[in-house]
Amino acid sequence: xxxxxxxxxxxxxxxxxxxxxxxxxxxxxxxxxxxxxxxxxxxxxxxxxxxxxxxxxxxxxxxxxxxxxxxxxxxxxxxxxxxxxxxxxxxxxxxxxxxxxxxxxxxxxxxxxxxxxxxxxxxxxxxxxxxxxxxxxxxxxxxxxxxxxxxxxxxxxxxxxxxxxxxxxxxxxxxxxxxxxxxxxxxxxxxxxxxxxxxxxxxxxxxxxxxxxxxxxxxxxxxxxxxxxxxxxxxxxxxxxxxxxxxxxxxxxxxxxxxxxxxxxxxxxxxxxxxxxxxxxxxxxxxxxxxxxxxxxxxxxxxxxxxxxxxxxxxxxxxxxxxxxxxxxxxxxxxxxxxxxxxxxxxxxxxxxxxxxxxxxxxxxxxxxxxxxxxxxxxxxxxxxxxxxxxxxxxxxxxxxxxxxxxxxxxxxxxxxxxxxxxxxxxxxxxxxxxxxxxxxxxxxxxxxxxxxxxxxxxxxxxxxxxxxxxxxxxxxxxxxxxxxxxxxxxxxxxxxxxxxxxxxxxxxxxxxx
Numbered sequence: 001x002x003x004x005x006x007x008x009x010x011x012x013x014x015x016x017x018x019x020x021x022x023x024x025x026x027x028x029x030x031x032x033x034x035x036x037x038x039x040x041x042x043x044x045x046x047x048x049x050x051x052x053x054x055x056x057x058x059x060x061x062x063x064x065x066x067x068x069x070x071x072x073x074x075x076x077x078x079x080x081x082x083x084x085x086x087x088x089x090x091x092x093x094x095x096x097x098x099x100x101x102x103x104x105x106x107x108x109x110x111x112x113x114x115x116x117x118x119x120x121x122x123x124x125x126x127x128x129x130x131x132x133x134x135x136x137x138x139x140x141x142x143x144x145x146x147x148x149x150x151x152x153x154x155x156x157x158x159x160x161x162x163x164x165x166x167x168x169x170x171x172x173x174x175x176x177x178x179x180x181x182x183x184x185x186x187x188x189x190x191x192x193x194x195x196x197x198x199x200x201x202x203x204x205x206x207x208x209x210x211x212x213x214x215x216x217x218x219x220x221x222x223x224x225x226x227x228x229x230x231x232x233x234x235x236x237x238x239x240x241x242x243x244x245x246x247x248x249x250x251x252x253x254x255x256x257x258x259x260x261x262x263x264x265x266x267x268x269x270x271x272x273x274x275x276x277x278x279x280x281x282x283x284x285x286x287x288x289x290x291x292x293x294x295x296x297x298x299x300x301x302x303x304x305x306x307x308x309x310x311x312x313x314x315x316x317x318x319x320x321x322x323x324x325x326x327x328x329x330x331x332x333x334x335x336x337x338x339x340x341x342x343x344x345x346x347x348x349x350x351x352x353x354x355x356x357x358x359x360x361x362x363x364x365x366x367x368x369x370x371x372x373x374x375x376x377x378x379x380x381x382x383x384x385x386x387x388x389x390x391x392x393x394x395x396x397x398x399x400x401x402x403x404x405x406x407x408x409x410x411x412x413x414x415x416x417x418x419x420x421x422x423x424x425x426x427x428x429x430x431x432x433x434x435x436x437x438x439x440x441x442x443x444x445x446x447x448x449x450x451x452x453x454x455x456x457x458x459x460x461x462x463x464x465x466x467x468x469x470x471x472x473x474x475x476x477x478x479x480x481x482x483x484x485x486x487x488x489x490x491x492x493x494x495x496x497x498x499x500x501x502x503x504x505x506x507x508x509x510x511x512x513x514x
Contacts, residue, residue, distance in 0.1 A: 029401065030374060031321040032119070032267045033258070033312070035305055037369070038078065038131055038276040041331025043352030044298055045369050052348040053289060053298050057306035058371070061325055065373025066382040066422035070445065073329050074391045076358060076365030076435045078133050078167070081328045081390065082271075083107060086115050086134075086156075088394035088410025092434045099436070101194050102170035102231050103143060104135035106151045113409040115394045116157025119267040122401050125160075127261070128153050129254045130271030132163040136176065145172055145181055145190035145236070152179035158269075162253045164246075169277050169336060171233035173224040173240050175249070183239045190236035197221070197232045204228020213278055217461040219336040227278045227337075243280035246273050247297075251304040255311045262315050270308065271328075274301040277335045291348060292340040294333065319375050322400075326390060327368040332358040332462050342463075355483045359436035359459055361450050361467025362483050366433050378421050386419045386427030387445035396420050432505055439468055442502040446478045449498030472499065 042048055045055045047062040048069075074084035079100045080091030087108060091097040097107055108114055116126045136152050137143035153161035162177045172192050174181045181190060197203060202210055204220035205228070212226035222233045225243050241249070254270040261268075274281075279293035281300050289295030305325065312318045331350030333341045335358070356362030370388070372378055395413035398405050418424035433441050439453030455468035467473070474488040474495050488495050 029123070029265045031265055031317060032124075032397065033308060033321060033323050034269045034271075035308060035323070035325045036130070036269065036271040037301060037325070037327040038271065038273055039329065039332055039335070039358055040275045040298065040301065040327040040369060041350035041352065041357065041364060042354060042367050042369055043349045044275070044331055047371070048352060048369055050348065052291065052346055053295055055298060055302040055305075057302045057309060058325065058369075061305060061309060061323060061373055062371050063381050064375070065323070065371055065378045065380065066384050068370040068372075068384050068386070068388060070385050070427070071326065071368060071370035071388045072366040072390070072431060072433060073327065073368050074366070074389055074433065076329050076356075076360055076433070078131075078328045079107065080434060081366075082134055084412070085390045085393060087112060088115070088391060088413030090391065090412045090432060090434070092432075092438050092440060093412075098438070100133055100135050100166060101140070102166035102172060103141045103192050103194050104166070105137050105140045105143075106155070107135040108156050110151045110155040112156065113406060114156045115397065115410075116267065116269075118157075118394070118398060118401075118403060118405065118409070120157050120159065122403050123265060125261045125264060125266040126158045127160040127257045127266065128158045128269040128271070129162045129257060130164065130250045130269075131167060131273050131276070132161075132176075132271070133166050136165055136179075141194060143192070145174070145192055146184060146186070148179045149176060149181075150179060152176070154179050160257060162250075163271075164241075164273065167276060168243065168246065168273050169219055169229050171222055171224065171229050171231040172236065173229065173233065174236055175239075175241060181236070181239050184236060185238045188235045188237055190239065191234040193232045194230075195232075198234040201232065201234050203232075213280070214338045215336055216334055216338045217336055219277075227280070243278060244282050244286075246280075247300050247304060248282055251307050254304075255307055258308070258311050258317070259315065262317060270304075272301055272304055274298070274304070275331070277337050277339070279337070279339055279341070290344070291346065292344040294339065294341040295344070295348070322372065322374040322377075324370075324372050324393075326370040330354075330357045330360065330364040330366060330368060332464065334462055336461075353482055355465060356467060357462070357464040359462065359466055360464055361433070361435035361439055361441050362465060363448075363477065363481065365435055365467070372420055372422070374421065382422045384419070384422050384425070386425055387431055387443065388416065388419060388427045389431050392416050392420075392428070430501060430505065432502065435467055437466070437468060440502060440506070441467070442498055442505070443477065444498075446476060447494055447498055448475045448477045448483070449473070449495065449502060450475075451499065451502060474498065
Protein backbone atom coordinates (compact mmCIF):
# COMPACT_ATOMS: atom_id res chain seq x y z
CA UNK A 1 0.00 0.00 0.00
CA UNK A 2 1.28 3.44 -0.87
CA UNK A 3 2.54 5.32 2.15
CA UNK A 4 1.25 8.79 2.94
CA UNK A 5 3.36 11.64 1.60
CA UNK A 6 3.12 15.27 2.64
CA UNK A 7 3.94 18.42 0.70
CA UNK A 8 6.53 20.31 2.71
CA UNK A 9 8.87 23.27 2.30
CA UNK A 10 12.35 22.42 1.05
CA UNK A 11 13.81 23.90 4.22
CA UNK A 12 12.61 21.07 6.42
CA UNK A 13 15.79 19.38 7.49
CA UNK A 14 14.28 15.98 8.27
CA UNK A 15 12.84 15.39 4.78
CA UNK A 16 15.09 14.58 1.89
CA UNK A 17 14.63 16.11 -1.54
CA UNK A 18 14.40 12.73 -3.21
CA UNK A 19 11.84 10.01 -2.61
CA UNK A 20 14.36 7.30 -3.49
CA UNK A 21 14.56 4.88 -0.59
CA UNK A 22 18.20 3.92 -0.89
CA UNK A 23 20.27 2.79 2.04
CA UNK A 24 23.89 1.87 2.43
CA UNK A 25 24.11 -1.32 4.47
CA UNK A 26 26.97 -1.37 6.92
CA UNK A 27 28.67 -4.49 8.26
CA UNK A 28 28.07 -3.40 11.86
CA UNK A 29 24.53 -2.13 11.62
CA UNK A 30 23.47 -1.93 15.28
CA UNK A 31 20.45 -3.62 16.74
CA UNK A 32 18.14 -1.04 18.32
CA UNK A 33 16.20 -1.69 21.52
CA UNK A 34 13.79 0.86 23.01
CA UNK A 35 12.81 0.38 26.63
CA UNK A 36 9.88 2.78 26.90
CA UNK A 37 8.53 3.36 30.40
CA UNK A 38 4.98 4.43 31.17
CA UNK A 39 4.33 7.38 33.53
CA UNK A 40 7.83 7.26 35.03
CA UNK A 41 9.11 10.73 35.85
CA UNK A 42 12.53 12.31 35.71
CA UNK A 43 12.93 11.99 39.48
CA UNK A 44 11.69 8.40 39.76
CA UNK A 45 15.06 6.78 38.98
CA UNK A 46 18.12 6.75 41.18
CA UNK A 47 20.43 7.62 38.29
CA UNK A 48 18.69 11.00 38.23
CA UNK A 49 19.15 11.56 41.95
CA UNK A 50 16.23 9.72 43.58
CA UNK A 51 17.24 8.78 47.14
CA UNK A 52 14.21 6.83 48.33
CA UNK A 53 14.12 4.37 45.44
CA UNK A 54 17.01 2.36 44.04
CA UNK A 55 17.00 1.29 40.40
CA UNK A 56 20.39 -0.43 39.95
CA UNK A 57 19.82 -1.80 36.45
CA UNK A 58 18.91 1.63 35.12
CA UNK A 59 22.03 2.96 36.86
CA UNK A 60 23.98 0.18 35.15
CA UNK A 61 22.66 1.32 31.77
CA UNK A 62 23.54 4.94 32.58
CA UNK A 63 27.09 3.91 33.40
CA UNK A 64 27.27 2.22 29.99
CA UNK A 65 26.14 5.26 28.02
CA UNK A 66 24.99 8.87 28.08
CA UNK A 67 22.33 10.16 30.45
CA UNK A 68 20.27 13.12 29.28
CA UNK A 69 19.05 15.80 31.66
CA UNK A 70 16.95 17.82 29.19
CA UNK A 71 15.31 15.19 26.98
CA UNK A 72 11.57 15.39 26.36
CA UNK A 73 8.66 13.32 25.19
CA UNK A 74 6.72 15.27 22.58
CA UNK A 75 3.59 15.44 24.75
CA UNK A 76 2.55 15.13 28.38
CA UNK A 77 0.30 12.12 27.78
CA UNK A 78 0.70 8.68 26.28
CA UNK A 79 -1.04 8.48 22.90
CA UNK A 80 0.31 11.73 21.43
CA UNK A 81 3.86 11.13 22.65
CA UNK A 82 3.89 7.63 21.14
CA UNK A 83 2.35 8.90 17.91
CA UNK A 84 5.01 11.61 17.59
CA UNK A 85 7.84 9.21 18.36
CA UNK A 86 6.77 6.60 15.78
CA UNK A 87 5.81 9.04 13.00
CA UNK A 88 8.20 11.93 13.53
CA UNK A 89 5.24 14.30 13.46
CA UNK A 90 4.01 16.46 16.33
CA UNK A 91 0.70 14.93 17.42
CA UNK A 92 -1.02 18.31 17.71
CA UNK A 93 -0.86 18.54 13.91
CA UNK A 94 -3.25 15.61 13.52
CA UNK A 95 -6.79 15.36 14.87
CA UNK A 96 -7.67 12.23 16.81
CA UNK A 97 -4.33 11.79 18.55
CA UNK A 98 -5.53 12.55 22.08
CA UNK A 99 -5.63 9.92 24.84
CA UNK A 100 -7.16 6.93 23.06
CA UNK A 101 -10.04 4.83 24.38
CA UNK A 102 -9.59 1.10 24.44
CA UNK A 103 -11.83 0.77 21.39
CA UNK A 104 -10.14 3.48 19.33
CA UNK A 105 -9.40 2.71 15.69
CA UNK A 106 -5.81 2.65 14.46
CA UNK A 107 -4.40 6.15 14.76
CA UNK A 108 -1.32 5.48 12.63
CA UNK A 109 -2.85 4.22 9.41
CA UNK A 110 -1.10 1.76 7.05
CA UNK A 111 -0.49 4.45 4.44
CA UNK A 112 1.50 6.51 6.95
CA UNK A 113 5.25 5.97 6.79
CA UNK A 114 6.46 4.97 10.26
CA UNK A 115 9.73 4.43 12.04
CA UNK A 116 9.11 0.68 11.88
CA UNK A 117 8.68 0.96 8.09
CA UNK A 118 12.08 2.60 7.87
CA UNK A 119 13.82 -0.08 9.94
CA UNK A 120 12.11 -2.80 7.93
CA UNK A 121 13.21 -1.29 4.62
CA UNK A 122 16.72 -0.95 6.01
CA UNK A 123 16.85 -4.73 6.44
CA UNK A 124 15.84 -5.01 10.09
CA UNK A 125 13.43 -7.40 11.75
CA UNK A 126 10.94 -5.24 13.64
CA UNK A 127 8.99 -6.05 16.79
CA UNK A 128 6.81 -4.32 19.36
CA UNK A 129 6.05 -5.75 22.79
CA UNK A 130 3.97 -4.08 25.48
CA UNK A 131 1.62 -1.18 25.81
CA UNK A 132 0.29 0.08 22.47
CA UNK A 133 -2.39 2.75 23.08
CA UNK A 134 -2.49 3.80 19.43
CA UNK A 135 -5.75 2.13 18.47
CA UNK A 136 -6.60 -1.06 16.61
CA UNK A 137 -9.00 -1.81 13.80
CA UNK A 138 -10.61 0.35 11.16
CA UNK A 139 -13.36 2.26 12.97
CA UNK A 140 -13.81 3.50 16.51
CA UNK A 141 -15.96 1.17 18.59
CA UNK A 142 -16.67 -1.20 15.72
CA UNK A 143 -13.93 -3.79 16.21
CA UNK A 144 -14.73 -7.48 16.36
CA UNK A 145 -12.29 -8.52 19.05
CA UNK A 146 -12.71 -12.18 18.12
CA UNK A 147 -11.20 -11.74 14.65
CA UNK A 148 -7.93 -10.25 13.36
CA UNK A 149 -7.80 -6.56 14.26
CA UNK A 150 -6.91 -4.82 11.02
CA UNK A 151 -5.25 -2.45 10.61
CA UNK A 152 -2.96 -3.07 13.55
CA UNK A 153 0.67 -2.84 14.56
CA UNK A 154 1.66 -5.36 11.89
CA UNK A 155 0.28 -3.01 9.22
CA UNK A 156 2.59 -0.12 10.08
CA UNK A 157 5.95 -1.84 9.76
CA UNK A 158 6.16 -4.27 12.67
CA UNK A 159 6.88 -7.87 11.67
CA UNK A 160 5.88 -9.07 15.13
CA UNK A 161 3.62 -7.60 17.79
CA UNK A 162 2.56 -8.67 21.27
CA UNK A 163 0.66 -5.78 22.78
CA UNK A 164 -1.92 -4.52 25.21
CA UNK A 165 -4.77 -3.02 23.21
CA UNK A 166 -4.65 0.24 25.13
CA UNK A 167 -3.72 0.61 28.82
CA UNK A 168 -4.02 -1.44 31.97
CA UNK A 169 -6.95 0.58 33.23
CA UNK A 170 -8.98 0.30 30.02
CA UNK A 171 -10.87 -2.65 28.60
CA UNK A 172 -10.36 -4.97 26.83
CA UNK A 173 -7.92 -6.52 29.31
CA UNK A 174 -6.38 -8.94 26.82
CA UNK A 175 -3.13 -9.38 24.93
CA UNK A 176 -3.08 -9.07 21.15
CA UNK A 177 -0.43 -11.04 19.27
CA UNK A 178 0.05 -10.30 15.59
CA UNK A 179 -3.31 -8.53 15.45
CA UNK A 180 -5.33 -11.28 17.18
CA UNK A 181 -6.48 -11.62 20.78
CA UNK A 182 -4.74 -14.66 22.26
CA UNK A 183 -6.23 -17.54 24.27
CA UNK A 184 -9.79 -16.85 23.13
CA UNK A 185 -12.53 -19.41 23.63
CA UNK A 186 -14.89 -19.16 20.63
CA UNK A 187 -17.79 -20.06 22.93
CA UNK A 188 -17.06 -17.02 25.11
CA UNK A 189 -16.44 -14.13 22.71
CA UNK A 190 -15.10 -10.74 23.82
CA UNK A 191 -17.54 -7.84 23.76
CA UNK A 192 -16.47 -4.26 24.39
CA UNK A 193 -18.40 -1.00 24.72
CA UNK A 194 -17.46 2.49 25.78
CA UNK A 195 -21.10 3.60 25.61
CA UNK A 196 -23.10 1.35 27.95
CA UNK A 197 -22.74 -1.69 30.16
CA UNK A 198 -23.79 -5.18 29.16
CA UNK A 199 -26.87 -6.46 31.03
CA UNK A 200 -26.02 -8.21 34.27
CA UNK A 201 -22.30 -7.36 34.26
CA UNK A 202 -20.99 -5.94 37.57
CA UNK A 203 -19.24 -2.58 37.76
CA UNK A 204 -17.07 -0.86 40.31
CA UNK A 205 -19.73 1.77 40.78
CA UNK A 206 -22.57 -0.64 41.52
CA UNK A 207 -20.65 -3.53 43.07
CA UNK A 208 -17.79 -2.16 45.18
CA UNK A 209 -17.93 -5.29 47.36
CA UNK A 210 -16.33 -7.21 44.48
CA UNK A 211 -13.24 -5.00 44.34
CA UNK A 212 -9.77 -5.69 45.69
CA UNK A 213 -8.61 -2.23 44.58
CA UNK A 214 -10.99 0.71 44.76
CA UNK A 215 -11.03 3.72 42.43
CA UNK A 216 -10.29 7.21 43.74
CA UNK A 217 -11.88 8.85 40.70
CA UNK A 218 -13.34 7.39 37.54
CA UNK A 219 -12.27 3.81 36.80
CA UNK A 220 -15.58 2.47 38.11
CA UNK A 221 -16.91 0.48 35.18
CA UNK A 222 -16.29 -3.20 34.28
CA UNK A 223 -14.52 -5.31 36.92
CA UNK A 224 -11.60 -7.45 35.73
CA UNK A 225 -9.52 -9.39 38.28
CA UNK A 226 -11.16 -7.49 41.13
CA UNK A 227 -10.25 -4.09 39.62
CA UNK A 228 -12.77 -1.82 37.95
CA UNK A 229 -11.68 -0.21 34.68
CA UNK A 230 -12.61 2.42 32.13
CA UNK A 231 -15.12 1.00 29.67
CA UNK A 232 -17.35 -2.07 29.62
CA UNK A 233 -16.38 -5.62 28.73
CA UNK A 234 -18.10 -8.97 28.65
CA UNK A 235 -16.76 -12.46 27.90
CA UNK A 236 -13.26 -13.52 26.93
CA UNK A 237 -12.61 -15.04 30.35
CA UNK A 238 -9.87 -17.36 29.05
CA UNK A 239 -8.09 -14.45 27.37
CA UNK A 240 -7.95 -12.04 30.31
CA UNK A 241 -4.54 -11.04 31.57
CA UNK A 242 -3.60 -11.29 35.24
CA UNK A 243 -2.42 -7.87 36.35
CA UNK A 244 0.31 -9.15 38.64
CA UNK A 245 1.79 -11.12 35.71
CA UNK A 246 1.82 -8.37 33.07
CA UNK A 247 5.42 -7.25 33.64
CA UNK A 248 6.76 -10.81 33.60
CA UNK A 249 4.74 -11.72 30.51
CA UNK A 250 5.87 -8.68 28.53
CA UNK A 251 9.49 -8.94 29.62
CA UNK A 252 9.68 -12.61 28.69
CA UNK A 253 8.16 -11.85 25.28
CA UNK A 254 10.77 -9.14 24.73
CA UNK A 255 13.58 -11.48 25.77
CA UNK A 256 12.21 -14.19 23.48
CA UNK A 257 12.11 -11.74 20.59
CA UNK A 258 15.76 -10.85 21.08
CA UNK A 259 16.74 -14.52 21.33
CA UNK A 260 14.93 -15.48 18.14
CA UNK A 261 16.31 -12.55 16.12
CA UNK A 262 19.91 -12.53 17.32
CA UNK A 263 21.36 -13.49 13.93
CA UNK A 264 20.28 -10.40 11.96
CA UNK A 265 19.72 -6.73 12.78
CA UNK A 266 16.54 -6.12 14.76
CA UNK A 267 14.54 -3.19 16.09
CA UNK A 268 12.56 -3.89 19.28
CA UNK A 269 10.13 -1.39 20.78
CA UNK A 270 9.56 -2.67 24.33
CA UNK A 271 6.87 -0.58 26.03
CA UNK A 272 6.35 -1.42 29.70
CA UNK A 273 3.17 -0.91 31.74
CA UNK A 274 4.58 -0.86 35.27
CA UNK A 275 4.00 2.58 36.82
CA UNK A 276 0.72 3.18 34.97
CA UNK A 277 -2.45 2.44 36.94
CA UNK A 278 -3.69 0.04 38.08
CA UNK A 279 -0.41 -0.76 39.77
CA UNK A 280 -0.32 -4.43 40.65
CA UNK A 281 3.28 -5.56 41.10
CA UNK A 282 4.19 -9.23 40.99
CA UNK A 283 4.69 -11.01 44.33
CA UNK A 284 8.43 -10.70 43.72
CA UNK A 285 8.23 -6.93 44.24
CA UNK A 286 5.03 -6.37 46.24
CA UNK A 287 5.84 -4.51 49.46
CA UNK A 288 9.56 -4.21 48.69
CA UNK A 289 9.85 -0.46 48.10
CA UNK A 290 8.13 0.84 51.23
CA UNK A 291 6.29 3.27 48.95
CA UNK A 292 3.30 1.13 48.08
CA UNK A 293 2.46 -0.37 44.68
CA UNK A 294 3.82 2.59 42.71
CA UNK A 295 7.25 2.27 44.29
CA UNK A 296 7.12 -1.50 43.92
CA UNK A 297 6.39 -1.06 40.21
CA UNK A 298 9.45 1.13 39.82
CA UNK A 299 11.52 -1.76 41.20
CA UNK A 300 9.70 -4.07 38.80
CA UNK A 301 10.52 -1.81 35.86
CA UNK A 302 14.16 -1.87 36.89
CA UNK A 303 14.03 -5.68 36.89
CA UNK A 304 12.71 -5.64 33.32
CA UNK A 305 15.59 -3.39 32.30
CA UNK A 306 18.02 -5.85 33.88
CA UNK A 307 16.47 -8.79 32.04
CA UNK A 308 16.96 -7.02 28.69
CA UNK A 309 20.56 -6.07 29.47
CA UNK A 310 21.38 -9.57 30.70
CA UNK A 311 19.92 -11.10 27.55
CA UNK A 312 21.93 -8.86 25.24
CA UNK A 313 25.12 -9.63 27.13
CA UNK A 314 24.39 -13.38 27.33
CA UNK A 315 23.86 -13.56 23.57
CA UNK A 316 26.93 -11.49 22.76
CA UNK A 317 24.80 -8.70 21.29
CA UNK A 318 25.65 -5.87 23.66
CA UNK A 319 28.63 -4.62 21.63
CA UNK A 320 26.46 -4.01 18.57
CA UNK A 321 23.20 -2.83 20.12
CA UNK A 322 21.96 0.70 20.65
CA UNK A 323 19.90 0.61 23.85
CA UNK A 324 17.53 3.48 24.60
CA UNK A 325 15.56 4.01 27.81
CA UNK A 326 12.98 6.75 28.23
CA UNK A 327 9.38 7.42 29.28
CA UNK A 328 6.24 8.47 27.42
CA UNK A 329 5.44 11.41 29.72
CA UNK A 330 5.92 12.70 33.23
CA UNK A 331 4.75 11.11 36.46
CA UNK A 332 1.42 10.99 38.26
CA UNK A 333 0.89 9.70 41.79
CA UNK A 334 -2.87 9.28 42.21
CA UNK A 335 -4.20 8.53 38.73
CA UNK A 336 -7.48 6.89 39.66
CA UNK A 337 -7.01 4.17 42.30
CA UNK A 338 -6.63 4.13 46.08
CA UNK A 339 -3.22 2.45 46.19
CA UNK A 340 -1.56 4.57 48.93
CA UNK A 341 0.79 6.13 46.40
CA UNK A 342 0.16 9.58 47.90
CA UNK A 343 0.22 8.50 51.53
CA UNK A 344 3.48 6.56 51.18
CA UNK A 345 5.29 8.98 48.88
CA UNK A 346 7.36 10.47 51.70
CA UNK A 347 10.22 12.64 50.42
CA UNK A 348 10.23 11.08 46.99
CA UNK A 349 9.73 13.57 44.15
CA UNK A 350 8.67 11.71 40.97
CA UNK A 351 9.23 14.78 38.78
CA UNK A 352 12.51 15.70 40.42
CA UNK A 353 12.82 19.45 40.94
CA UNK A 354 10.45 20.18 38.07
CA UNK A 355 6.95 21.62 38.26
CA UNK A 356 3.85 19.76 37.10
CA UNK A 357 3.68 16.14 35.99
CA UNK A 358 1.72 14.00 33.59
CA UNK A 359 -0.89 16.08 31.69
CA UNK A 360 1.03 19.32 32.39
CA UNK A 361 2.61 22.03 30.23
CA UNK A 362 5.21 22.59 32.93
CA UNK A 363 8.57 20.84 32.73
CA UNK A 364 7.71 17.65 34.61
CA UNK A 365 5.06 16.90 32.00
CA UNK A 366 7.58 16.11 29.27
CA UNK A 367 11.09 16.25 30.75
CA UNK A 368 11.62 12.54 31.14
CA UNK A 369 14.39 10.08 31.98
CA UNK A 370 16.49 9.22 28.95
CA UNK A 371 19.62 7.13 28.42
CA UNK A 372 21.38 6.02 25.23
CA UNK A 373 23.99 3.27 25.33
CA UNK A 374 26.04 2.03 22.36
CA UNK A 375 29.44 0.52 23.08
CA UNK A 376 32.31 2.02 21.14
CA UNK A 377 30.20 4.95 19.96
CA UNK A 378 28.90 6.59 23.14
CA UNK A 379 31.26 7.49 25.97
CA UNK A 380 30.31 5.47 29.07
CA UNK A 381 29.09 7.41 32.08
CA UNK A 382 28.64 10.68 30.21
CA UNK A 383 25.93 13.29 30.79
CA UNK A 384 24.33 15.62 28.26
CA UNK A 385 22.35 18.79 28.92
CA UNK A 386 21.34 19.23 25.28
CA UNK A 387 17.69 20.10 24.54
CA UNK A 388 16.34 16.98 22.81
CA UNK A 389 13.04 15.32 21.98
CA UNK A 390 11.82 11.83 21.11
CA UNK A 391 10.19 13.18 17.95
CA UNK A 392 13.73 13.37 16.54
CA UNK A 393 14.55 9.69 16.97
CA UNK A 394 13.04 8.86 13.57
CA UNK A 395 15.26 11.17 11.51
CA UNK A 396 18.22 10.41 13.76
CA UNK A 397 17.98 6.68 13.05
CA UNK A 398 17.77 7.43 9.35
CA UNK A 399 20.96 9.47 9.72
CA UNK A 400 22.58 6.63 11.66
CA UNK A 401 21.73 4.09 8.97
CA UNK A 402 22.43 6.49 6.10
CA UNK A 403 18.90 5.73 5.00
CA UNK A 404 17.16 8.14 2.68
CA UNK A 405 13.63 8.77 3.89
CA UNK A 406 10.83 9.26 1.38
CA UNK A 407 9.75 12.84 0.91
CA UNK A 408 7.24 13.86 3.54
CA UNK A 409 8.25 11.25 6.10
CA UNK A 410 8.97 12.37 9.68
CA UNK A 411 8.13 16.04 8.97
CA UNK A 412 8.95 17.40 12.44
CA UNK A 413 11.89 15.09 13.13
CA UNK A 414 15.41 16.48 13.04
CA UNK A 415 18.49 14.28 12.48
CA UNK A 416 20.65 14.82 15.56
CA UNK A 417 22.90 11.78 15.82
CA UNK A 418 25.84 13.69 17.27
CA UNK A 419 23.69 15.15 20.01
CA UNK A 420 22.01 11.84 20.86
CA UNK A 421 25.38 10.04 21.02
CA UNK A 422 26.79 12.74 23.32
CA UNK A 423 29.30 14.05 20.80
CA UNK A 424 27.63 17.44 20.46
CA UNK A 425 26.48 19.63 23.33
CA UNK A 426 23.94 21.60 21.32
CA UNK A 427 20.54 20.08 20.74
CA UNK A 428 17.37 21.49 19.24
CA UNK A 429 17.07 25.19 18.49
CA UNK A 430 13.32 25.12 19.09
CA UNK A 431 11.02 22.51 20.60
CA UNK A 432 7.22 22.60 20.71
CA UNK A 433 5.43 20.63 23.43
CA UNK A 434 1.79 19.95 24.28
CA UNK A 435 -0.17 19.24 27.43
CA UNK A 436 -3.27 17.10 27.89
CA UNK A 437 -5.58 19.81 26.52
CA UNK A 438 -3.32 20.38 23.50
CA UNK A 439 -2.23 23.76 24.79
CA UNK A 440 1.21 24.39 23.30
CA UNK A 441 4.49 25.68 24.65
CA UNK A 442 7.85 26.33 23.01
CA UNK A 443 11.36 26.36 24.39
CA UNK A 444 14.84 27.13 23.11
CA UNK A 445 16.48 25.56 26.14
CA UNK A 446 16.73 28.82 28.04
CA UNK A 447 13.33 30.44 27.66
CA UNK A 448 10.01 28.65 27.70
CA UNK A 449 6.79 30.24 26.46
CA UNK A 450 3.39 28.80 27.33
CA UNK A 451 0.76 29.97 24.90
CA UNK A 452 -2.52 31.11 26.44
CA UNK A 453 -5.13 28.39 26.37
CA UNK A 454 -8.37 27.27 27.95
CA UNK A 455 -8.67 24.73 30.70
CA UNK A 456 -8.34 24.43 34.47
CA UNK A 457 -5.12 25.51 36.13
CA UNK A 458 -5.04 22.31 38.19
CA UNK A 459 -6.29 18.81 37.58
CA UNK A 460 -7.82 18.36 41.02
CA UNK A 461 -8.28 14.61 40.59
CA UNK A 462 -4.54 14.02 40.29
CA UNK A 463 -3.36 17.22 42.04
CA UNK A 464 -1.14 18.36 39.17
CA UNK A 465 -0.73 21.91 37.85
CA UNK A 466 -1.53 21.83 34.15
CA UNK A 467 -0.10 25.17 33.08
CA UNK A 468 -3.35 26.29 31.46
CA UNK A 469 -3.97 30.02 31.62
CA UNK A 470 -5.76 32.64 29.56
CA UNK A 471 -2.60 34.72 29.91
CA UNK A 472 0.70 33.75 28.24
CA UNK A 473 3.53 32.65 30.52
CA UNK A 474 7.29 32.98 30.12
CA UNK A 475 10.00 31.29 32.19
CA UNK A 476 13.79 31.35 32.13
CA UNK A 477 14.19 27.64 32.75
CA UNK A 478 17.98 27.83 32.91
CA UNK A 479 17.88 30.20 35.86
CA UNK A 480 14.47 29.10 37.11
CA UNK A 481 14.07 25.38 36.32
CA UNK A 482 11.18 25.08 38.76
CA UNK A 483 9.23 27.69 36.74
CA UNK A 484 8.38 29.77 39.79
CA UNK A 485 8.81 33.25 38.32
CA UNK A 486 6.68 34.21 35.33
CA UNK A 487 8.69 36.68 33.22
CA UNK A 488 5.98 37.49 30.67
CA UNK A 489 5.44 41.09 31.83
CA UNK A 490 9.10 41.77 32.59
CA UNK A 491 10.37 40.61 29.19
CA UNK A 492 7.85 41.63 26.50
CA UNK A 493 10.40 41.43 23.66
CA UNK A 494 11.35 37.84 24.50
CA UNK A 495 7.68 36.98 24.96
CA UNK A 496 6.90 38.32 21.49
CA UNK A 497 9.87 36.52 19.94
CA UNK A 498 8.84 33.18 21.44
CA UNK A 499 5.17 33.64 20.53
CA UNK A 500 6.08 34.55 16.95
CA UNK A 501 8.33 31.53 16.57
CA UNK A 502 5.62 29.21 17.89
CA UNK A 503 3.09 30.55 15.39
CA UNK A 504 5.64 30.21 12.58
CA UNK A 505 6.16 26.55 13.41
CA UNK A 506 2.42 25.93 13.67
CA UNK A 507 1.58 27.69 10.41
CA UNK A 508 4.71 26.96 8.40
CA UNK A 509 4.22 23.22 8.08
CA UNK A 510 1.40 21.12 6.66
CA UNK A 511 -1.66 20.32 8.74
CA UNK A 512 -3.52 22.24 11.38
CA UNK A 513 -3.24 22.15 15.18
CA UNK A 514 -6.12 20.72 17.15
